[in-house]
Amino acid sequence: MRAEIVGVSLQIDGVSIVRDVSMDVPAGTFHGVIGPNGSGKSTLLRAVYRSLRPHDGQVLLGGDDVWRDLSARDAARRRAVLAQDSSLDFEFTVTDVVAMGRAPHKTLFERDTARDRELVVTALEHVGMAWAGSRLAATLSGGERQRVFLARAITQQAPVLVLDEPTNHLDVRAQLELLRLVKSLGLTTIAALHDLDQAVSMCDGITIMREGHAVASGAPLAVLTPERIADVFGVRAHVGEHPLTGRPHITVAPLEPDTHSSPKDSP
């Protein structure tokens, strides 16, 4: 399903956070939204998952405006979300958490059916967490927890997936595994990402944001040039080929020459 963000502006308590941002994500592609802290990435995604109503503009999923044409429930059948971390104040088991993905498909008094339970088990198997079904979700590690939330998104059976910096707080292996799992789903994906290297190797398209504006949009290598990275992120960047995988690869260093680094850099 195609996802479009058309001229969206967002405010929080009267302060403008996102201004006139647009992007077009064709069905089945992975679109990255990158930018420094405070550039408005996460806020923009809140408009997609119906948590913050745009001041102006539209978010379209399959051509329908998620705020005007679709109810909260209908919108949730079209897109699932994997956020940085969810609150687990109440002691739900892993199975309880994943089963919540069925919520948008249920009527008021409807109970969980055998098919719902089957979907939960399949999703847990898919993310490699089938062993943890009866564990309390709060007792899992950060990486395991994100995989459980991904399983919840899978049971939601939505064609569009929104990721809000999903690999924050995860160790390197957990980061790679989570992203590999997400890619394997083949969904239309919009992801706010922090890591430039992740972005350039994962994404089919990229939008760079700074101070609430989209400053560039397009194919990863066209958008993520060393000059633009220096301009937006304030770091020196080298865009090359990953020595192990052969995929595009970005390495960064501080803009100012480092005063106490390797002997090679010293005069």
Add this chain to the structure above:
Amino acid sequence: MTLLVLVLALVAALFVGISAGTVTVPLSEVWTVVGSHLDWNDAAISPVRDQIIWDFRTARVLLAAVVGAALSLAGACLQVLARNGLADPYVLGVSSGAALGAVLAVTLGSAAVGGFGVSGAAFAMSMATLVVVFAFAQRAGRIGPTRLVLAGVAVSYLATAITSFVQLYGDPLALRGTMFWILGSLQNARWGDLGIPTLAIAICSVWLLARGRSMNVLATGDDTASALGVDVNRLRIELLVITSLLTATAVSVAGGIGFVGLMIPHAARFVVGPDHRRLLPVSALVGAVFLVLVDLLSRVVDRPNELPVGIFTAAIGAPFFLLLMRRGGRAA
């Protein structure tokens, strides 16, 4: 299974509650009298016994059950709504408002408060308090959980201050009656008090059962709930209306009985877990059984005197709760 056990426990508690008191009535006589009123038999009963058993005790234990259930349900909802385990039905200022209404009605006379009567004035003031709390808790139509609790606490202090001031200048004799609203009591229960709370709890229960799944989702966070298709702000407003209705009706007939609304939902959570589709009915039943039994104790511990039920809800509930917490059915 749990539900069936709890329903049987409630029926047993109701019968024991009717039988015990200043005068102990044998269970067989309770059965006969209650049966005659339900047209199960046509036994001849002396009017005095009938008055004790049916008019006073039966009405009282039923009211205890309804109030216990209402406060527990309201507490369970508020803990999700404010996403705060320390929230109880009074955090929104309802009981302080009710106490103020009662004190005003007693000191100024019911004509001054619109001819409501003491109970009516308590209800009206608790609703007025809620309107003020909501007005301050919302910003652009959205209600934030932290703002809600803060506004509730502040307004509650204000209402208490006014109550104290009015009491200071009021007729001391008339004011003894107002202690009823402040401490909470089921002493004056009559059949006429049962109708509105019972209706309120029936409507609210059905409504809440339909929202169990959404409440589970809300418990995991506003953003997650939005992502899973719950209209968070609407659900929060609906839950607020429900809890307000439950609490205000309970308080206006029984005063501010403490502890039940805070602890019963937690106790129920230890036993059946956090799923509201199970938690809500279990909370309601446990709350009903608990208040019936505690009210019973408050009547028999120091016969023929009655002690305020609020003392016992905490004195018995707290150690029991701490024990449950230590055993930790499901970690906390």
